[in-house]
Amino acid sequence: MLSEETTGAFNLLSLGQRGVGKTVFLAGSYAELHACHPSQAKLPLWFDCKDHQSQENIEKVLGYIVRNGQYPPGTMKITHFDFSLKRQGLWGPSAVCDFRLRDMPGEACHNANPAFREIVLTSHGCCVCIDGQALVHSHTYLDDLRDLIVQVMAIATLVQLNRLKYAFALVITKCDLIADGATGEQPSLRDRQRIERRLQALTEPLDELGTRYRLFYSAIPLVSRGGDIGLAPSGGAAPLLWLVGELSRAHNAGAVGQLMRQLRQLLPGRFQRRQQAGKSPLHHLLQTGTPPHP
Template identity: 50%
Template sequence: MNISAPKNPKTFSLLSIGQRGVGKTVFLAGSYAELHADTLTNNPHNFLFECQDTDVQTNMEKITNHVANTNLYPPATIKITSFNFSLKRNTLWGMKTLCNFRWWDIPGESCDIRNPDFQEMILASHGCCVFISAHALLHDTKYSQTLEDIFHQVVAIASLASQHRLKYVFAIILTKCDLLEQGTVTKLKIEQSLQPLVSRLDTVKANYQKFYSAIPIVSMEGIAALRARGAAEPLLWLLAELNKHHQFLTQQNLANGLNQSLFIGQIISPQMRRYILILSIASVSLLGIISSILFAFGSFTFTPEQLPLKEQPQSQIQPNQAIH
């Protein structure tokens, strides 16, 4: 991961989209567990996530302690919570700050475009982590209906960024891959199920990358903990992309980017920004309905089948490498 240390580190706001229970909080906790100060010696790239205030540190420790004490994943998020971090790297010249980032941990039911708070977070963001349960994608026939709204939101954001030439980055994170069997067939099923989203992101030339994430709970010397090897890879990639795009340019989120693109020299009111966002998503939703009809009756029809796969022990499945 190539991230250079700028003279004036920028601060990025990262949106997280995904339904309740998909693993957004577990992903953040796993990323932090992998890249906090105690694990620096085991990190070949010497990256470090440092909490910017004691409240964030306390919240991360609560999650860690919950796993250790209960051998269970943390409960679902019940309110929007902001986590502020610095991404640092240990170099020959000492510890350097590469960038700062704000992560919004959002309850699944709050990821709704009709929610004014969610609208404001979208407009204030520079990048987005999109969470999809790989296990539900293959084994829950109703899950595709849940994903429909999420796909519309993601494509609408990507379309806005593309239309106004804004630098916006998406990390598509497939969670719970440790629950799946290894194999090319499994990966093919996932890729086919994601095709309605991926094809539309490709159409608007969105900057995105897919990641397969597995963060199981393991017992080490009788103490439960998140096995987080490779968990932070999506965040590191996303921050590297944002740092690269904004290194020599004025930093723009969706809101101030729209200000400059639509009304040069003027400021768009918050109400107008939300209206533009909602209108964009409504348009994408209409196109999505048409695309879904064509997809259902066209050559891309795909129904996952429970094909026999060679069973392998769970111990052989590595985090973020569960599917090859």
């Protein structure tokens, strides 16, 4: 039987090929909703690292960018990031929920890897990172995505068959590198249409399964500030905020109303439903190797 034990934290899986920008996406999300502290920008919500190791890991990524003026190289080992989503209350900051994200090397994201299998089976939601620049300009990129699509569909099928509470954020990375973007940061309408057409190999099967997912366009360019190079994310945190919102809606029925209102202030119209943070709905499979009955 599926466990309903409350843990108070969500485990988020990050899928994507090596070099797709998973680490930059994570760092940009953190920078967007951490550097702009509510006392400065009046944001109702922000991210904080939960522990010293997570803080050190994220600072290594951001520090590399400042020192070298370029994006960091691909992840070489599994890196742990534990965050708290916080809000400003009457008596000061308070935690809304905690979430964990494991950044894995792209080549380690395969079912034969026991560490990867465990991360999949203990996850509550998934960020699927797809290279927007390659999707627009390379006619062979969909062939390169075949294994990733198979992985996503395997999880989505398991979720559907067992009526699990799970959500996917499809993150189109490197949107600032698409040549004819309307603003230099987001794809033009023509490019978005091209991306969505080419992604039908993934989105149509997800639709058929009734999978809960949303498509996001992520632009995290490098900019110079007073001689230093840093990230300038545009909507970089939106996928994580959406996932946290969906999972809170699915698992935290009693405390979700205020969170949803605050999320809407950041991302109007993106959050709709609610439902107690518990063990991952896939956790049973890790223990038994067989799916629970619906």
